[in-house]
Amino acid sequence: xxxxxxxxxxxxxxxxxxxxxxxxxxxxxxxxxxxxxxxxxxxxxxxxxxxxxxxxxxxxxxxxxxxxxxxxxxxxxxxxxxxxxxxxxxxxxxxxxxxxxxxxxxxxxxxxxxxxxxxxxxxxxxxxxxxxxx
Numbered sequence: 001x002x003x004x005x006x007x008x009x010x011x012x013x014x015x016x017x018x019x020x021x022x023x024x025x026x027x028x029x030x031x032x033x034x035x036x037x038x039x040x041x042x043x044x045x046x047x048x049x050x051x052x053x054x055x056x057x058x059x060x061x062x063x064x065x066x067x068x069x070x071x072x073x074x075x076x077x078x079x080x081x082x083x084x085x086x087x088x089x090x091x092x093x094x095x096x097x098x099x100x101x102x103x104x105x106x107x108x109x110x111x112x113x114x115x116x117x118x119x120x121x122x123x124x125x126x127x128x129x130x131x132x133x134x
Contacts, residue, residue: 010085011078019086026088069107073100073132097133104129 007019014022024030064072079096082088104123108116123129 008086010082013078014082022082022086022088026086026092063110064103064107066107069103070127070129072103073129076100076132100133 004020004023007016009019021030076096080093083090083092108119111119
């Protein structure tokens with residue numbers, strides 16, 4: 001950690017512990033600890049995390065909306081620049097691209113066949129959703 005201090009603060013959106021997490025992930029130094037090591041206090045004025053994870057169980061798979069899908073794709077240039085600015089492994093960008101495409105497939109799975117065909121055409125030629133991955 002000391003090697004990376006002071007933090008680069010490449011973008012005001014990235015909070016300090018997230019930047020450290022990205023740096024650790026780049027070195028394959030991140031794991032999931034199954035043991036409970038603390039408590040997460042939820043309060044009405046929560047600014048990070050509360051609304052994201054509190055409304056569904058981990059076992060439930062959330063069906064994403066078209067707006068959510070667009071948000072995921074629009075985030076790709078930000079991810080790409082973050083990887084570049086922090087000098088992270090370029091494979092992380094490929095991983096995010098695959099994540100975007102997986103979400104796209106999951107979105108399409110929940111649409112009836114004929115509407116799915118029309119949606120694929122609209123996404124590619126009308127909304128240009130794949131341009132975000134360039």
